[in-house]
Amino acid sequence: MDFGFTISKPRSIEPTEAGREQLLQLEEQVPTFRRCMNCGGCTATCSAGQFTDFNIRKVHNLYRWGQYKELDEELQKCMLCGKCTLVCPRGVNLRSLIIHLRKALNKDHQPGDYQHFIRNNNR
Amino acid sequence: MSDRTTTAQVAVIGGGPAGIEAACALSNNGIRVSLFESEPVLAHNVGNKFKLFPDFSSASELVATLSHKLSGSHVSVHLDTEIVSMEQKGGLWFLTDNYGHTHEAVAVLLATGYDVFDARRKEELGYGIYKGVVTSIDLESMLKAGKLVNVLGEQPQCVTFLQCVGSRDEKIGNHYCSKVCCVTAVKQAIEVKKLSPRTDVFLFYMDLRMWGQGFEELYREAQEQYGIRFVRGRISEAASTFDDRVQIKAEDTLVGQPLKMSTDLLVLMVGMEASCGTKKLASCCGVEGAYGFAHSCSPYLSDNMTDRQGLFLAGSCKRPMSVSDTVNDARSAAVGIADYLKTALSN
Ligand SMILES: Cc1cc2nc3c(=O)[nH]c(=O)nc-3n(C[C@H](O)[C@H](O)[C@H](O)COP(=O)(O)OP(=O)(O)OC[C@H]3O[C@@H](n4cnc5c(N)ncnc54)[C@H](O)[C@@H]3O)c2cc1C
Ligand code: SF4
Ligand code: SF4
Ligand code: SF4
Numbered sequence: 058m059d060f061g062f063t064i065s066k067p068r069s070i071e072p073t074e075a076g077r078e079q080l081l082q083l084e085e086q087v088p089t090f091r092r093c094m095n096c097g098g099c100t101a102t103c104s105a106g107q108f109t110d111f112n113i114r115k116v117h118n119l120y121r122w123g124q125y126k127e128l129d130e131e132l133q134k135c136m137l138c139g140k141c142t143l144v145c146p147r148g149v150n151l152r153s154l155i156i157h158l159r160k161a162l163n164k165d166h167q168p169g170d171y172q173h174f175i176r177n178n179n180r
Numbered sequence: 181m182s183d184r185t186t187t188a189q190v191a192v193i194g195g196g197p198a199g200i201e202a203a204c205a206l207s208n209n210g211i212r213v214s215l216f217e218s219e220p221v222l223a224h225n226v227g228n229k230f231k232l233f234p235d236f237s238s239a240s241e242l243v244a245t246l247s248h249k250l251s252g253s254h255v256s257v258h259l260d261t262e263i264v265s266m267e268q269k270g271g272l273w274f275l276t277d278n279y280g281h282t283h284e285a286v287a288v289l290l291a292t293g294y295d296v297f298d299a300r301r302k303e304e305l306g307y308g309i310y311k312g313v314v315t316s317i318d319l320e321s322m323l324k325a326g327k328l329v330n331v332l333g334e335q336p337q338c339v340t341f342l343q344c345v346g347s348r349d350e351k352i353g354n355h356y357c358s359k360v361c362c363v364t365a366v367k368q369a370i371e372v373k374k375l376s377p378r379t380d381v382f383l384f385y386m387d388l389r390m391w392g393q394g395f396e397e398l399y400r401e402a403q404e405q406y407g408i409r410f411v412r413g414r415i416s417e418a419a420s421t422f423d424d425r426v427q428i429k430a431e432d433t434l435v436g437q438p439l440k441m442s443t444d445l446l447v448l449m450v451g452m453e454a455s456c457g458t459k460k461l462a463s464c465c466g467v468e469g470a471y472g473f474a475h476s477c478s479p480y481l482s483d484n485m486t487d488r489q490g491l492f493l494a495g496s497c498k499r500p501m502s503v504s505d506t507v508n509d510a511r512s513a514a515v516g517i518a519d520y521l522k523t524a525l526s527n
């Protein structure tokens with residue numbers, strides 16, 4: 058699987074620019090996201106993460122830094138089961154976060170559009 | 181003896197929170213106390229702050245309260261008086277000050293505190309070289325003045341904090357954690373946001389040590405209410421940009437993302453080291469411990485006692501400590517000294 062971690066152009070990003078506005082917007086939509094303390098509880102419990110190298114914590118952190126490459130595709134692995142939301146010690150509404158992330162990353166998605174997710178998971 | 185200028189039952193060296201609190205407690209119990217402070221003012225290591233963690237109360241008010249308490253007591257206070265050496269002879273301590281005067285006491289309390297780490301020793305971080313690089317102490321002065329500006333005198337777009345400067349650092353020889361700087365950085369980050377809400381604030385940490393009551397909540401508030409960006413990773417070097425901003429490099433170690441950014445101000449969270457006075461007097465009495473701090477008998481039941489009879493310790497001369505821990509430690513030292521005097525004077 059290619060998760061976009063091997064880019065040969067200069068990899069460092071400028072956090073005051075890359076993804077700044079998008080992040081602020083996401084935080085407006087899902088205010089609890091601001092509280093994340095990167096404990097990894099979400100990843101540890103993740104249903105999709107049991108069978109693939111899907112790492113929800115990494116995904117939302119890459120979004121934080123404006124690293125959108127292949128994130129949309131990656132997020133299709135999530136089945137919106139909501140286990141991550143149940144375990145998060147900081148009360149981050151991850152399920153809602155994922156839906157908004159999908160929407161932000163792919164304008165064709167609408168919150169609550171499960172068709173795309175079903176299609177992907179039937180493949 | 182012509183050079184003997186004072187005698188007291190207890191000599192307290194250091195006029196910070198530890199020295200003042202212990203001196204007042206002893207004096208209130210009818211014990212004759214002299215207090216020596218090398219600076220012309222009391223508690224300068226608190227007075228140079230604006231607001232204190234955990235509750236943002238005023239540092240200068242705390243200094244005023246302590247000073248008021250001291251002036252209302254019978255303690256004989258000697259400002260501008262540095263104790264440069266001391267020795268014990270026949271059950272009495274003889275202290276020599278910077279004027280060559282001698283002060284005699286049955287018991288001595290070492291409350292000589294800390295100095296902040298000299299950030300110039302971390303040359304790669306550019307303190308003293310680039311104008312945009314400041315220390316947490318410099319930031320306190322700016323906050324006190326209510327004026328937060330970049331090198332050009334404008335409101336900063338970005339302020340970045342770096343933790344553990346001079347602490348937890350093999351290169352510097354300080355392996356220990358300075359304990360107060362994590363929460364101080366969170367406190368200062370919030371103050372920056374309050375003063376300048378449109379400024380982006382980043383805080384680079386290796387671990388966030390929110391050990392005290394209310395600290396973790398403050399961290400949460402910093403994220404939730406103030407949108408402060410916490411990034412795990414150490415800034416390894418700073419450089420100047422053409423427009424006098426500071427360019428820094430770090431890694432977000434939680435995702436392996438290298439970051440390179442410019443910031444108007446880089447605030448170095450300098451650690452606490454044993455003060456010159458602590459180092460000098462602790463070694464002079466043979467109670468020098470790790471990193472030049474003074475060494476107590478045992479951290480459990482006799483943390484105010486030393487291996488030397490009649491020599492006691494209180495506060496941050498032992499290790500990094502907050503004001504509330506310092507003040508409690510000073511009260512406990514006062515109890516120990518009062519007990520000691522009972523036996524020493526009855527013999
Ligand atoms: C950046 C920073 C921010 C902080 N913010 C907070 C905060 O918000 N809240 C909090 O609770 N704590 C805070 N602290 C910690 C606080 O400063 C200490 O807890 C407190 O000052 C310790 O008191 P002390 O009396 O042990 O030592 P000090 O305050 O260092 O006092 C020791 C005194 O001894 C004097 N002295 C030294 N040698 C001699 C000598 N040979 N002869 C005579 N006098 C001598 C010194 O001049 C000094 O006045 C902060 C510390 C730092 C570094
Ligand atoms: S469980 Fe919650 S706090 Fe922990 S990494 Fe996931 S979102 Fe962040
Ligand atoms: S909702 Fe998605 S990210 Fe969360 S546990 Fe389920 S599969 Fe994993
Ligand atoms: S308190 Fe925090 S910033 Fe200070 S040395 Fe310890 S870990 Fe580093």
